[in-house]
Amino acid sequence: MNTIEMTEKYVMKTYNRYPISFVKGQGCYLYDENGREYLDMLAGIAVCNLGHCHPEVSETICKQARELIHTSNLFHIKPQAELAKLICENSFGEKVFFCNSGAEANEGAIKLARRYAFEKGKKGYEIIAFKNSFHGRTFASVSVTGQEKYNEGFGPMLSDVKFAEFNNLDSMKSLVSEKTCGIIVEPVQGEGGIVPATKEFLQGLRKIADEIDAILIFDEVQTGIGRTGKLFAYQHYNVEPDVMTLAKALGNGVPIGAIVTKGKAANVLKPGLHASTFGGNFLATAAGKKVIEIVSQKAFLEEVNDKGNYLREKLTVLQNEFPEVIENIRGKGLMIGAVCKVTCSDIVKKALEKGLIINCTAGNVIRFAPPLIIEKTDIEKGIEILRNVLKEI
Ligand SMILES: Cc1ncc(COP(=O)(O)O)c(C=O)c1O
Structure with a gap:
């Protein structure tokens, strides 16, 4: 065969x-x-x-595979720490969580937003996402994906998710309330047809998120790692999110995802609240580190x-x-x-x-x-x- x-x-x-x-x-x-x-x-x-x-990435992977591939996150992992440092030094980030895919990174980001609301004693757990978006195929990530074809027949989806029009702040404002705990958006919608957000839109989302103390999540799974001509697409916009999710090109083909956080989002996920067996292992983070070293130049x-x-x-x-x-x-x-x-x-x-x-x-x-x-x-x-x-x- x-x-x-x-x-x-x-x-x-x-x-x-x-x-x-x-x-x-x-x-x-x-x-x-x-x-x-x-x-x-x-x-x-x-x-x-x-x-x-890529010769340097392949060489790094081979070398790491001969030394050590996986230990578990019960121990410290040098390339994981180094990759986290590199990402933070080249972005708004302060703390990074590693996982294995884009959907998993978004899943974690949504959990983070909900947990933040819980700890703050907020009035609700609503997530606002956008029509024509794509955030992945796991339950939470597909629940915030604004295209019905991806969730038909899998319902009920995650509750308390609302969809606004992309690049339309008025539509956003009509949905937002003190119950909103998170906003998730792609700076350039990928699967939705390569549609860049406007500067006014992303800056408007930042302002709204600040007003209601919600977590602003930029899904940079597709736009990240140099794809748009900046290391991260948010850097075109003069806006920083609280959380940025990465995956796809971070390992140049070795599966890896990341949740990059700062400020109020940086210390929400504590021991026991979130984890991933493979997340940030030696092999994946060694590859990621080499990728960022090259692309960030x-x-x-x-x-x-x-x-x-x-x-x-x-x-x-x-x-x-x-x-x-x-x-x-x-x-x-x-x-x-x-x-x-x-x-x-x-x-x-x-x-x-x-x-x-x-x-x-x-x-x-x-x-x-x-x-x-x-x-x-x-x-x-x-x-x-x-x-x-x-x-x-
Ligand atoms: C913007 C965006 N988010 C999330 C995902 C899901 O990533 P993964 O397939 O690694 O779960 C994708 C995949 O195409 C994507 O483009």
């Missing part, structure tokens, strides 16, 4: 997979079982920000912005060539969406046939989240493949 046949027979069918199985990756390129090369402009959905098998982030602008420019040329297909280009850094006038799953499928990996989000938005190390020549190559696809449809 080959990989595809084994997957079909033995793996639970929770994904509609393309009939491709990769065996090797390097930088922005993936290679399938037949040796065919693919240009990866999705990076495992914003995970491999340093490209596939100023010159690296400047290049992300430069290449992001280049990709936008090239996509705008395509938009002008194919105005009947592409309506708008939006995003930040190397998190870019091409909004289409048609559904884009066919475009994505045809691009894959021609050796380009991109993806379709929100039905009609082509998502580009290439490795941040992508070269301009690779961007040109990807654009040329897309141009050929658009000529055919």
